[in-house]
Amino acid sequence: MLKRTSLALLAGASFLGLSFDRALALDAASLPDPTVIYANQPQRTALVPVAYSEPSNLGGGFIEFLFGDRPVRDPRYQQPTYQRPVYQQPAYNVPAQPQPGLQPLYARQEQAYNPAQRPLDSRYEKQEVIYDGKEAPGTIVIDTPDKFLFLVEGDGKALRYGIGVGRPGFTWSGVKTITAKREWPDWTPPSEMLARRPDLPRYMAGGPENPLGARAMYLGSTLYRIHGSNEPWTIGTNVSSGCIRMRNEDVIDLYDRVKVGTKVVVL
Structure with missing residues (x-):
């Protein structure tokens, strides 16, 4: 049946002066439904096919x-045209107040106060000054x-250090008077201090973490010292239990300038 239909179409095409290839194109209506070669093609749900034109009244x-x-082309063989979808960035609403238990990544974190970052007042830097004392x-x-x-x-001058x-x-x-000098001294808190601060260690070897710092000069037979400190931000404050504390770089400088027997006047 298909062969006879094709021969008839070729004859009609020859009568109308049509080419052989043109005549074959007109035979699309008599072809069977197209065979699907790839059965499991993914669905292009994001793409919208353009609707076909309304059929004419010419039959x-x-x-x-x-x-x-x-x-005219057979709709079964026509390739649909697709419109490209338009993508938009979703809008996010940032709450004015963060919800309990949630912390936005972009929120500014409160910095805990760190006294070590406090700059030293320039008045307490080592400097040479005029001295008119006796x-x-x-x-x-x-x-x-x-x-x-x-x-x-x-000659009316003195070196001045902050303490x-x-x-x-x-x-x-x-x-x-200075009765002894020690480099990186050990520290044994006196009993009076331990009574006030039972959390303190009973002994601490000399080193950077030792509260006596890099150098110590012992004053007479007392428990007081001129010493360095691992807390340089405390210079210029009332902080100790009676000792005179200095920055480590300053106490090293002073240590090298004085000797045992030096007179110390505390005002």
Whole structure:
């Protein structure tokens, strides 16, 4: 049956002066349904096919080919045209107040106060100053109220260092001498201090973590010392239990300039 239909179409095409290839195109209506070669093609659900044109009133097929304004193709073989979908970024609403238990990644984290980041007041930097006191060169003068230590040089000058002094109730005054010097001294808190601070260690070897710092100069037979500190941000404050504390770099400088027997005047 298919063979006879094709021969008839070829004959009609020859009568109308059509080419052999053109005549074959008109035979699409008599073809069986197209066979699906790939059965499991993914669904293109995001793409929308364009609708086909309404059929004309010419009856379609061979008659519409002859008298219509464009060639007709079998809809079963027509490739649909697709519109590209438009993608938009979703809008996110940022709540004015974060929900309990949630912390936005972009939120500014509150920085805990770190005293180690506090810059040293320039007044407490080591510097040479005018000295018009009566003490002889080589004497150490400690100005407790203003938190300065002076090393008298002579010729009306002195080296001045910033210091930390005793807390209220722990300040003292008097005249002492340096009776011993130690580099990176060990620390054994006295019983009076342990009574106030039972959490303190009973002994701590010398080193960077030791509260006596890099150097210590012992004053007379007392428990007081001029020493360094692992808390340089406390310079310029009332902080100790009566000792005179300095920055490590300053106490090393002073340590190298004085000797055992040096007079120390505490005001």
